[in-house]
Amino acid sequence: xxxxMMPLLRMENISKSYGGVRALQDVQFTADRGCIHxxxxxxGAGKSTLIKILSGxxxxxxxxxxxxxxxxxxxxxxxxxxxxxxxxxxELSLLPDLTVADNxxxxxxxxxxxxxxxxxxxxxxxxxxxxxGGHDIHPMAPVGELPLSRRQIVEIAKALxxxxxxxxxxxxxxxxxxxxxxxxFGMLKQLRDEGLAIIYISHRMHEVAELADxxxxxxxxxFVESFKAGTKSDEAIVELMIGREYKNVFPARAxxxxxxxxxxKTTGLAWGNELKGIDLEVRPGEVVGLGGxxxxxxxxxxxxxxxxxxxxxGTVEVGGKRVKLSGPGQAKSPxxxxxxxxxxxxxxxxxxxxxxxxxxxxxxxxQFSRFGIVDRAAEDREIEAIVKLLSIKADxxxxxxxxxxxxxxxxxxxxxxxxxxxxxxxxxxPTRGIDVGTKQEFYQLLARLAETxxxxxxxxxxxxxxxxxxxxxLVMYDGSIGRTLExxxxxxxxxxxxxLNLAPAVSAPHSTNAIAGVVA
Amino acid sequence: MTDATLSDPGRRRLQSVTYFVSAQRGILxxxxxxxxxxxxxxxxxxxxxxxxxxxxxxxxxxxLALVAMAQTIPxxxxxxxxxxxxxxxxxxxxxxxxxxxxPLMTGIGIIGVMLVGLLCGTINGVIVVYGRLQPIxxxxxxxxxxxxLAVVLRPQPGGSVNFELADIMTRSYFNIPVxxxxxxxxxLFIWIPYKRTILGRAAxxxxxxxxxxxxxxxPIARAKILAYALSxxxxxxxxxxxxxxxxxxxxxxxxxxxYTLNSIAxxxxxxxxxxxxxxxxxxxxxxxxxxxxxxxxxxxxxINPVLQPLFVGVVLLLAVCVGSLRLLRIKNKVDxxx
Numbered sequence: 001x002x003x004x005m006m007p008l009l010r011m012e013n014i015s016k017s018y019g020g021v022r023a024l025q026d027v028q029f030t031a032d033r034g035c036i037h038x039x040x041x042x043x044g045a046g047k048s049t050l051i052k053i054l055s056g057x058x059x060x061x062x063x064x065x066x067x068x069x070x071x072x073x074x075x076x077x078x079x080x081x082x083x084x085x086x087x088x089x090x091e092l093s094l095l096p097d098l099t100v101a102d103n104x105x106x107x108x109x110x111x112x113x114x115x116x117x118x119x120x121x122x123x124x125x126x127x128x129x130x131x132x133g134g135h136d137i138h139p140m141a142p143v144g145e146l147p148l149s150r151r152q153i154v155e156i157a158k159a160l161x162x163x164x165x166x167x168x169x170x171x172x173x174x175x176x177x178x179x180x181x182x183x184x185f186g187m188l189k190q191l192r193d194e195g196l197a198i199i200y201i202s203h204r205m206h207e208v209a210e211l212a213d214x215x216x217x218x219x220x221x222x223f224v225e226s227f228k229a230g231t232k233s234d235e236a237i238v239e240l241m242i243g244r245e246y247k248n249v250f251p252a253r254a255x256x257x258x259x260x261x262x263x264x265k266t267t268g269l270a271w272g273n274e275l276k277g278i279d280l281e282v283r284p285g286e287v288v289g290l291g292g293x294x295x296x297x298x299x300x301x302x303x304x305x306x307x308x309x310x311x312x313x314g315t316v317e318v319g320g321k322r323v324k325l326s327g328p329g330q331a332k333s334p335x336x337x338x339x340x341x342x343x344x345x346x347x348x349x350x351x352x353x354x355x356x357x358x359x360x361x362x363x364x365x366x367q368f369s370r371f372g373i374v375d376r377a378a379e380d381r382e383i384e385a386i387v388k389l390l391s392i393k394a395d396x397x398x399x400x401x402x403x404x405x406x407x408x409x410x411x412x413x414x415x416x417x418x419x420x421x422x423x424x425x426x427x428x429x430p431t432r433g434i435d436v437g438t439k440q441e442f443y444q445l446l447a448r449l450a451e452t453x454x455x456x457x458x459x460x461x462x463x464x465x466x467x468x469x470x471x472x473x474l475v476m477y478d479g480s481i482g483r484t485l486e487x488x489x490x491x492x493x494x495x496x497x498x499x500l501n502l503a504p505a506v507s508a509p510h511s512t513n514a515i516a517g518v519v520a
Numbered sequence: 521m522t523d524a525t526l527s528d529p530g531r532r533r534l535q536s537v538t539y540f541v542s543a544q545r546g547i548l549x550x551x552x553x554x555x556x557x558x559x560x561x562x563x564x565x566x567x568x569x570x571x572x573x574x575x576x577x578x579x580x581x582x583x584l585a586l587v588a589m590a591q592t593i594p595x596x597x598x599x600x601x602x603x604x605x606x607x608x609x610x611x612x613x614x615x616x617x618x619x620x621x622x623p624l625m626t627g628i629g630i631i632g633v634m635l636v637g638l639l640c641g642t643i644n645g646v647i648v649v650y651g652r653l654q655p656i657x658x659x660x661x662x663x664x665x666x667x668x669l670a671v672v673l674r675p676q677p678g679g680s681v682n683f684e685l686a687d688i689m690t691r692s693y694f695n696i697p698v699x700x701x702x703x704x705x706x707x708l709f710i711w712i713p714y715k716r717t718i719l720g721r722a723a724x725x726x727x728x729x730x731x732x733x734x735x736x737x738x739p740i741a742r743a744k745i746l747a748y749a750l751s752x753x754x755x756x757x758x759x760x761x762x763x764x765x766x767x768x769x770x771x772x773x774x775x776x777x778x779y780t781l782n783s784i785a786x787x788x789x790x791x792x793x794x795x796x797x798x799x800x801x802x803x804x805x806x807x808x809x810x811x812x813x814x815x816x817x818x819x820x821x822x823i824n825p826v827l828q829p830l831f832v833g834v835v836l837l838l839a840v841c842v843g844s845l846r847l848l849r850i851k852n853k854v855d856x857x858x
Contacts, residue, residue: 057735076734076737077734077735077736077737078737078738078739080737081737082737089735092732093731093732093735093736094729094732095724095725095728095729095732095733095736095797096728096729096732096797097724097727097728097793097797097798098721098724098725098728098797099539099543102721102724103736106721106725106736106737106738107718107736107737107738109718109721114717115713115716115717116716116717116718116721118716138532138535138536138539140535140536140539140540140543141539142539142543158736300852303852308852309852310852
């Protein structure tokens with residue numbers, strides 16, 4: 001803003017590691033009063049970590065944060081709130097059992113004689129809701145009963161209720177309708193004119209173009225560049241976001257014959273607002289990637305295929321036969337032969353206190369038991385084979401799985417499902433938080449599985465992996481398959497462009513030339 | 521405005537009423553069950569519901585009601601307090617030693633007993649919060665300690681209490697049992713003000729989603745400690761009432777355990793979620809009275825009182841089933857196991 005004026009927020013030399021993973025490395029960030037500052041970067045660029053530091057959720061390893069020239073170090077979100085920082089998180093921070101009004105005024109309710117004044121709080125909530133376009137939301141409604149888009153509006157109202165100096169929106173408009181977004185934007189511009197510093201994180205480039213005064217790009221946990229909005233083209237910004245050297249860690253793939261009958265076929269798969277008519281076909285030996293930004297329905301699609309969603313419509317055919325998926329137990333049965341390798345390895349993948357052996361054999365238990373009794377010799381043979389195949393580094397299979405490194409734990413999760421001898425493997429971001437070496441082994445395993453005729457659906461938030469591993473990538477946007485990239489058209493640039501829904505979807509899916517043409 | 525129906529003030533007010541009633545449905549269900557079975561009890565009683573019978577029922581029910589109220593607040597935070605029954609015993613034994621003498625001494629004794637209850641609860645809360653331990657284990661351990669202290673105070677049943685006060689506290693005035701007035705006073709002077717403080721609301725917030733509460737800047741540590749402290753205080757009020765009813769103190773382990781377990785059942789019947797975030801001590805009062813009335817029903821129906829646990833169990837299961845109907849709405853099966 002005005003020259004010579006000190007920025008309201010200054011963050012310098014910030015570094016943060018989680019375990020061995022460097023989330024942020026020596027980054028800087030400033031925000032001025034009366035400015036909307038867009039923070040841009042790919043999945044995993046470190047944006048969310050920076051926001052968490054600023055809002056007191058995590059502490060930085062090094063670096064300094066100052067507001068109004070004062071050094072601050074927030075020990076909790078409570079302290080950050082008190083210093084005038086309010087954040088609208090991507091994962092909503094609402095309390096589902098409390099009413100809308102209770103949520104909005106959770107830390108600073110209006111009081112009378114020391115007690116919360118419910119009537120005044122009702123009016124307070126009503127005023128704030130009206131301001132952010134939530135006049136259809138009743139202040140006494142329990143938040144848990146509201147649809148996601150209304151919850152997001154409540155979350156915004158809640159942040160404003162704290163009278164912040166610095167307002168952070170982390171993908172805060174992802175579930176809103178166009179009309180809601182317009183109203184929220186109007187409000188943000190008004191707040192900017194009132195002198196707030198607003199930090200805006202969004203993957204929607206047109207939103208950034210409409211709203212931002214300043215932009216900062218992060219990549220791989222490092223600061224890349226700050227610039228005035230409008231001084232760079234969308235293309236140039238995408239270049240800044242992805243411009244990292246390409247490491248050839250992926251095994252060569254054999255070309256696939258396309259005329260085999262698909263082993264998995266879905267038509268019109270839909271579930272609530274999160275899946276909107278998914279048609280896909282996967283042939284044996286094919287690796288089909290799911291691309292797109294985080295949270296566009298990829299996880300729901302995998303869960304739907306695995307039978308974990310109630311009230312799903314559409315049809316699923318496996319091996320040419322229509323199946324009614326009733327749950328994971330049936331999905332893994334030999335008739336269907338599906339395996340889902342979950343993303344949340346600690347909760348959905350492993351039974352942490354139990355042994356490596358128990359974890360490996362649990363899903364496949366039926367295959368080496370007779371009349372409900374486990375054949376230990378058969379179990380041992382299978383386990384030995386899988387430990388060797390995946391080169392799991394464990395001190396014997398009877399130790400607890402917690403004693404293993406993250407990468408080896410993930411191998412156990414994969415091994416557990418390979419033991420069921422699946423025909424179709426669904427992978428939900430399986431390389432998140434594991435080291436490069438294990439990743440490389442994993443890519444080779446993937447290629448080998450495909451060679452043996454297993455069909456693979458692979459969701460990854462890492463575009464490199466989609467480029468390196470997949471025969472085809474379905475890029476999801478807002479619950480449906482936005483575009484399909486095939487063969488040479490799977491490039492990082494095309495993936496990012498398709499994920500941001502940048503170029504208009506002029507071509508029918510599968511028409512790779514048209515896509516490449518639009519992006520170039 | 522585009523949405524004429526929703527911005528219409530009359531309709532909005534109606535909506536407010538609907539939300540209010542819907543938020544009280546747990547309490548309303550407990551009241552309904554209570555009215556039904558207490559009505560059945562009065563109808564089967566040969567002499568009808570005389571003031572005397574109501575007074576006796578109230579006195580018996582109040583003890584469990586107070587202990588259940590004490591249980592409710594930690595449960596609202598998503599915790600559990602297994603020491604409520606033993607704080608109840610400890611304060612009973614203490615009261616049988618010090619609630620005596622002239623009005624001044626008696627008054628000091630009562631305050632002392634309540635402070636001890638508050639202290640016991642605060643200790644629970646501090647260990648839970650700063651030890652980062654599971655409430656169930658912490659309070660299991662402290663309950664054994666509190667029981668031990670009760671035995672030290674009163675190795676043999678006995679002691680005494682200010683007789684005039686005890687007489688007042690166990691009688692009825694204008695056909696209203698004093699014990700019921702005590703319950704109303706606790707609701708008016710402890711529960712309602714508590715609910716309307718930031719820390720009281722924080723208890724609900726923590727039980728609803730501790731992570732979201734943290735992200736929202738809710739003072740989690742203070743709110744949890746206060747929840748356990750209040751629980752101790754309410755248990756000590758129950759301990760005082762027990763002393764007034766029995767004119768003595770006794771450290772009997774089975775009584776403490778019985779009250780602890782029954783308090784959890786009463787909380788559940790009263791519509792408070794064991795996951796936290798939803799509920800009220802008012803529901804727990806009726807939950808407690810439901811449990812006590814089931815016992816009385818067996819007498820009027822001439823069923824062996826030994827079978828009481830069986831019937832209480834059936835009532836408890838029915839109440840829990842109604843409470844879990846919401847699970848039928850879950851669409852993502854993975855969410856069922858979170």
